[in-house]
Amino acid sequence: MSSLWNDVLPGFWSVWIIVITLGTIVISAWLLFANRKTDKVADAEGNVETTGHAADEIEEYDNPLPRWWFQLYVGTVIFALGYLLLYPGLGNFAGLLGWTQEGQWEAEVARAEERYAPIFEQYQQVPIPALAQDAEAMQVAERLFLNNCAICHGANAQGGYGFPDLTDDAWLYGGTPEAIVTSLTNGRNGLMPAWQQLGEDNIGRLTQYVLSLSGQAEDPQRAEQGEALFTSVCAACHAPDGTGNQALGAPNLTDDAWLYRQPGQPLEASIRQTLRNGRNGHMPAQAAYIGEDKVHLVAAYVYGLSRRD
Numbered sequence: 001m002s003s004l005w006n007d008v009l010p011g012f013w014s015v016w017i018i019v020i021t022l023g024t025i026v027i028s029a030w031l032l033f034a035n036r037k038t039d040k041v042a043d044a045e046g047n048v049e050t051t052g053h054a055a056d057e058i059e060e061y062d063n064p065l066p067r068w069w070f071q072l073y074v075g076t077v078i079f080a081l082g083y084l085l086l087y088p089g090l091g092n093f094a095g096l097l098g099w100t101q102e103g104q105w106e107a108e109v110a111r112a113e114e115r116y117a118p119i120f121e122q123y124q125q126v127p128i129p130a131l132a133q134d135a136e137a138m139q140v141a142e143r144l145f146l147n148n149c150a151i152c153h154g155a156n157a158q159g160g161y162g163f164p165d166l167t168d169d170a171w172l173y174g175g176t177p178e179a180i181v182t183s184l185t186n187g188r189n190g191l192m193p194a195w196q197q198l199g200e201d202n203i204g205r206l207t208q209y210v211l212s213l214s215g216q217a218e219d220p221q222r223a224e225q226g227e228a229l230f231t232s233v234c235a236a237c238h239a240p241d242g243t244g245n246q247a248l249g250a251p252n253l254t255d256d257a258w259l260y261r262q263p264g265q266p267l268e269a270s271i272r273q274t275l276r277n278g279r280n281g282h283m284p285a286q287a288a289y290i291g292e293d294k295v296h297l298v299a300a301y302v303y304g305l306s307r308r309d
Helices: 002-034 067-086 101-124 135-148 177-186 200-213 220-233 267-277 292-305
Strands: 050-055 058-061 188-192 279-283
Touching: 002 067, 101 135, 101 292, 135 292, 177 292, 200 220, 200 267
Parallel strands: none
Antiparallel strands: 050 058, 188 279
């Protein structure tokens, strides 16, 4: 029974939409034609009897519709019927032209590819450092960046909470042309495990040691106590000296670039939260969406961001 209902349901709703749509047009047209004339006859002086409705001493006359208004409405009915005949709008009926929004989009994309593909191919042959110096190419690259990257990294590419600043030299996975292309092509997945098992006291000591790596420790004694903890649980990713590991995407803890620093919050609190709860970062792969030629262009744009004066 349910299978039969599923087979009938799409057809039922299609017919329902057709009936509602055409019924509305037909009823509207009937009302128009039924009321386009009046049975009131003007007297010898040309005056017509009123309908009896009055507001603020203004009476409503029972006059026929103006010819221009009537003809304009008839034109809208004809247009509506013609539109529904040519384009989809009546349930499952696809229209005589066979138009679809997907088909129009695909045709526009195909025209754009035919027109602009040779330009992007030409840019792809230029090495990224040289391409980053091409002002005209970077205008195109900037538009690509704004359309695909700015939602996370910001229109000025300076990032935000959890999103890297692309204008400095603090690179999680490296700032070479090859590393940037890899990030854009394949995406990145960063994982910082939670260390709740250490306990709050040890997390506090470890936080002070991490702060000391960039000269910001508030309690040198606790920072010294946290060094052994860092060596045993953090050094494998961040290196014994805290300078990080770009092969793993482990950040350098000796500079002042903090990916998860809450605005208006002390740095110590942000580090504690990271150690306690861990972090998960995801950079989506872009090659599947914009193509390798555009990845090359955006990589040149990003490469040049941290090298501008």
